[in-house]
Amino acid sequence: MEHYIPRPVLAHIEDSQDAYAKKLIDFLKIPSISTLPAYSGDVRRAAEWLLKEAERLGFKGALYETPGHPVMYAGLCPYKDAPTLLVYGHYDVQPPDPVDQWCTPPFTPVIRDGNIFARGATDDKGQLLTFFNAIESILAMEGKPPLNIKIVMEGEEEIGSPNFMSFASGHRELLNADVAALSDGSKYRDDMPMICYGLRGLLYMQIDVYGPSHDVHSGLYGGAVANPAMALSWILGGLKDARGKVLIPGFYDSVHDIEPWEREEMAGLPFDEEAEKARLGVDALVPEEGYTVLESTRARPTLDINGIWGGFQGEGSKTIIPAQAGAKVSMRLVPDQDPGEIARLFERYVMSLAPCGVKVKVSTISSTGALIVPRDSVAIKAAERAIEEGFGRRPVFMRDGGSIGAVIALKAVGIDDILMLGWGDPGDQLHSPNEHFSLENFRRGTIAAASLIYGLAGIK
Amino acid sequence: MEHYIPRPVLAHIEDSQDAYAKKLIDFLKIPSISTLPAYSGDVRRAAEWLLKEAERLGFKGALYETPGHPVMYAGLCPYKDAPTLLVYGHYDVQPPDPVDQWCTPPFTPVIRDGNIFARGATDDKGQLLTFFNAIESILAMEGKPPLNIKIVMEGEEEIGSPNFMSFASGHRELLNADVAALSDGSKYRDDMPMICYGLRGLLYMQIDVYGPSHDVHSGLYGGAVANPAMALSWILGGLKDARGKVLIPGFYDSVHDIEPWEREEMAGLPFDEEAEKARLGVDALVPEEGYTVLESTRARPTLDINGIWGGFQGEGSKTIIPAQAGAKVSMRLVPDQDPGEIARLFERYVMSLAPCGVKVKVSTISSTGALIVPRDSVAIKAAERAIEEGFGRRPVFMRDGGSIGAVIALKAVGIDDILMLGWGDPGDQLHSPNEHFSLENFRRGTIAAASLIYGLAGIK
Numbered sequence: 001m002e003h004y005i006p007r008p009v010l011a012h013i014e015d016s017q018d019a020y021a022k023k024l025i026d027f028l029k030i031p032s033i034s035t036l037p038a039y040s041g042d043v044r045r046a047a048e049w050l051l052k053e054a055e056r057l058g059f060k061g062a063l064y065e066t067p068g069h070p071v072m073y074a075g076l077c078p079y080k081d082a083p084t085l086l087v088y089g090h091y092d093v094q095p096p097d098p099v100d101q102w103c104t105p106p107f108t109p110v111i112r113d114g115n116i117f118a119r120g121a122t123d124d125k126g127q128l129l130t131f132f133n134a135i136e137s138i139l140a141m142e143g144k145p146p147l148n149i150k151i152v153m154e155g156e157e158e159i160g161s162p163n164f165m166s167f168a169s170g171h172r173e174l175l176n177a178d179v180a181a182l183s184d185g186s187k188y189r190d191d192m193p194m195i196c197y198g199l200r201g202l203l204y205m206q207i208d209v210y211g212p213s214h215d216v217h218s219g220l221y222g223g224a225v226a227n228p229a230m231a232l233s234w235i236l237g238g239l240k241d242a243r244g245k246v247l248i249p250g251f252y253d254s255v256h257d258i259e260p261w262e263r264e265e266m267a268g269l270p271f272d273e274e275a276e277k278a279r280l281g282v283d284a285l286v287p288e289e290g291y292t293v294l295e296s297t298r299a300r301p302t303l304d305i306n307g308i309w310g311g312f313q314g315e316g317s318k319t320i321i322p323a324q325a326g327a328k329v330s331m332r333l334v335p336d337q338d339p340g341e342i343a344r345l346f347e348r349y350v351m352s353l354a355p356c357g358v359k360v361k362v363s364t365i366s367s368t369g370a371l372i373v374p375r376d377s378v379a380i381k382a383a384e385r386a387i388e389e390g391f392g393r394r395p396v397f398m399r400d401g402g403s404i405g406a407v408i409a410l411k412a413v414g415i416d417d418i419l420m421l422g423w424g425d426p427g428d429q430l431h432s433p434n435e436h437f438s439l440e441n442f443r444r445g446t447i448a449a450a451s452l453i454y455g456l457a458g459i460k
Numbered sequence: 461m462e463h464y465i466p467r468p469v470l471a472h473i474e475d476s477q478d479a480y481a482k483k484l485i486d487f488l489k490i491p492s493i494s495t496l497p498a499y500s501g502d503v504r505r506a507a508e509w510l511l512k513e514a515e516r517l518g519f520k521g522a523l524y525e526t527p528g529h530p531v532m533y534a535g536l537c538p539y540k541d542a543p544t545l546l547v548y549g550h551y552d553v554q555p556p557d558p559v560d561q562w563c564t565p566p567f568t569p570v571i572r573d574g575n576i577f578a579r580g581a582t583d584d585k586g587q588l589l590t591f592f593n594a595i596e597s598i599l600a601m602e603g604k605p606p607l608n609i610k611i612v613m614e615g616e617e618e619i620g621s622p623n624f625m626s627f628a629s630g631h632r633e634l635l636n637a638d639v640a641a642l643s644d645g646s647k648y649r650d651d652m653p654m655i656c657y658g659l660r661g662l663l664y665m666q667i668d669v670y671g672p673s674h675d676v677h678s679g680l681y682g683g684a685v686a687n688p689a690m691a692l693s694w695i696l697g698g699l700k701d702a703r704g705k706v707l708i709p710g711f712y713d714s715v716h717d718i719e720p721w722e723r724e725e726m727a728g729l730p731f732d733e734e735a736e737k738a739r740l741g742v743d744a745l746v747p748e749e750g751y752t753v754l755e756s757t758r759a760r761p762t763l764d765i766n767g768i769w770g771g772f773q774g775e776g777s778k779t780i781i782p783a784q785a786g787a788k789v790s791m792r793l794v795p796d797q798d799p800g801e802i803a804r805l806f807e808r809y810v811m812s813l814a815p816c817g818v819k820v821k822v823s824t825i826s827s828t829g830a831l832i833v834p835r836d837s838v839a840i841k842a843a844e845r846a847i848e849e850g851f852g853r854r855p856v857f858m859r860d861g862g863s864i865g866a867v868i869a870l871k872a873v874g875i876d877d878i879l880m881l882g883w884g885d886p887g888d889q890l891h892s893p894n895e896h897f898s899l900e901n902f903r904r905g906t907i908a909a910a911s912l913i914y915g916l917a918g919i920k
Contacts, residue, residue: 213741219862237697281673312767402679
């Protein structure tokens with residue numbers, strides 16, 4: 001196997017594992033929970049921690065204020081003609097609850113059996129630090145990087161990156177780069193590293209249904225006053241059928257069916273349906289008719305109710321026709337589905353399902369397009385070899401069913417080659433109690449990151 | 461007009477209005493919300509308050525324990541051969557939510573524009589106290605009642621009287637009476653007092669739908685994991701159609717259609733649809749196809765969703781497939797529909813609507829049959845005249861769309877003549893924010909109650 005990384009850099013990485021782990025432990029102690037206002041000071045502290053790290057390595061940077069949490073940017077760009085790599089990551093974390101299900105406290109990092117346990121260990125603090133580690137070892141041995149490096153770290157990824165798009169479009173020059181890279185996901189299987197080349201989009205809507213101006217007695221009015229919860233059920237029940245097909249007219253019009261080569265490639269990947277069912281606690285998986293589970297969750301659009309409410313939710317009984325009912329409904333979109341157009345189709349269809357006697361309001365809460373990145377770029381080739389150098393195995397390619405607003409923002413500022421990597425294992429429990437990241441993946445990810453930096457140096 | 465009430469008693473009632481209002485305010489301060497376990501101490505406190513009141517008047521009584529809230533019974537039965545009147549009422553109230561829609565706090569009674577505002581003002585604390593007031597004035601002026609009086613007050617009417625039936629059947633001797641009377645409803649119109657001769661039954665069910673064992677990421681699993689909120693929407697949406705017909709197979713099998721004379725009588729009552737729509741804040745009323753609004757709400761069975769929940773209900777977005785969703789669904793039944801049989805039909809049908817990939821649980825929360833009482837009894841004649849004495853106008857007859865489990869229990873212990881009266885106005889907002897009861901109805905109701913006591917004294 002060809003090596004990108006100079007031997008002394010590789011040796012420095014290996015020798016620095018204890019120091020790098022200590023640094024990660026220090027970082028993980030900061031409870032940077034972006035969704036809870038009480039922690040906003042800690043979120044800022046995490047941004048400052050990262051800025052200090054970058055400055056220690058010789059980067060120049062600053063925190064950029066947003067209406068929410070700050071964006072940390074730092075650059076080390078000594079060359080005029082060399083390629084520029086933009087490293088993206090996020091320093092915010094999910095809330096740790098249910099806290100009582102953690103074996104050790106979520107913000108007291110502990111190493112057990114080769115894993116470091118803490119909220120944010122794999123998502124994304126441990127993974128983003130692999131790039132800092134790689135840069136530190138490169139600079140320690142060679143004094144300068146082989147290409148220009150920019151680092152942008154946001155503090156609102158876990159709440160849907162509400163401010164990153166406008167930050168990015170307001171700082172196009174700052175973020176300008178040939179390639180962007182992020183490691184904020186996981187391998188396909190512990191022993192199968194993966195490059196993600198596609199994301200689904202997300203269109204998140206709210207439906208509010210209004211009936212009588214106040215809750216009214218179902219004995220006195222039941223039978224003659226339209227019930228908003230019933231109207232909502234008719235509307236929601238009409239959005240999708242039991243075959244998994246979304247019933248909004250026009251929803252599939254711009255959807256390209258999955259290519260035969262892509263279906264074949266997905267079919268070639270191992271997928272243990274029984275294990276998945278056991279892990280989810282369900283009797284059956286229900287993919288869209290005509291598609292496999294992997295196709296349905298990664299490359300097909302779908303619709304889900306994320307929340308529903310109305311009327312009496314307590315114990316026992318309350319005999320009312322509720323004044324109001326509502327639901328959060330989100331759609332995962334695939335490339336060529338325009339979120340704005342789908343939002344219009346959604347609203348028109350919901351209105352057409354509304355029965356007499358109620359008022360219906362439809363609002364868009366957030367909207368992110370889908371994305372496919374080119375698979376045949378030189379950047380992807382470099383990433384494949386970097387992963388092989390770090391993890392000893394060439395990656396598989398897969399699309400992800402989720403949506404990463406920041407990636408869409410990077411695409412929108414003009415970066416076409418976006419490397420969506422993931423050094424974690426699928427069982428790392430991200431967003432769940434006992435989140436962890438293996439020290440082995442931390443080490444291998446650092447090698448892969450260093451390898452990628454050298455590999456990308458030659459692409460221009 | 462013939463007077464039943466001796467002049468001194470009438471004068472005492474008129475002179476005691478301030479004192480009676482103060483007593484009501486005192487009673488309304490107790491938040492006796494029967495459905496919320498946190499308030500069970502307050503519910504008991506309301507029972508004790510009533511018992512103390514009855515004992516102060518010379519009654520002998522006690523609280524009778526049940527598996528739920530206690531029943532308060534007190535009797536003043538000095539005669540061997542006189543008729544016995546049983547007064548029924550309930551001292552529990554509905555939850556006050558949504559609390560933020562109250563102009564003044566629900567358990568801080570306030571008099572505004574001749575109305576007393578508080579949860580329970582009209583349903584049923586203000587109305588039941590009219591009998592206490594009447595008895596107090598009678599005893600103050602005459603030293604003894606004109607007939608035997610028994611008072612039974614329960615604390616679980618608002619949760620469907622789950623224990624009153626077994627209490628009643630276990631205390632037949634205690635409750636034995638010639639006539640039962642209750643005032644727990646409203647006039648037909650502010651200026652049209654009413655005697656209710658029929659009630660709908662109530663079957664209150666809960667549907668719980670279970671999906672994955674924990675909330676899962678809708679990006680990772682959307683498209684292949686069955687969504688409990690969607691399953692619930694399909695189930696609920698299938699229970700009733702837009703014409704107002706309940707779709708449960710067999711639901712209408714034992715329903716007798718409304719008699720032509722009864723349809724004619726109802727058609728003869730004034731009904732201002734525009735005013736009703738304005739009061740409810742709706743654009744349209746939606747009676748069952750083939751029936752008027754009055755028929756649909758008073759003499760036809762129907763089905764309503766009283767509450768619905770699942771997943772994320774906060775502001776903004778959370779991208780999950782919820783682990784669980786549920787709903788409260790209740791049906792109003794008419795005579796000859798057996799609640800137990802309808803519960804079986806409901807459960808069977810709900811299960812048939814459940815899609816693959818979720819588990820569905822159906823539970824009965826409460827169940828009460830429907831009732832029609834004789835309209836030509838001497839007790840009814842006495843009630844007609846008492847209402848004329850209190851309210852200055854003879855009552856109309858009407859069936860009520862609501863359900864009073866206790867009435868069914870009284871019927872079951874052998875009391876055929878049950879006088880279902882109602883001193884409230886239709887706009888009293890019972891079960892809604894800003895519930896109130898007018899002091900004028902409180903006064904007139906007290907006179908009518910006293911008149912009824914004297915009128916019934918001669919029926920044996």
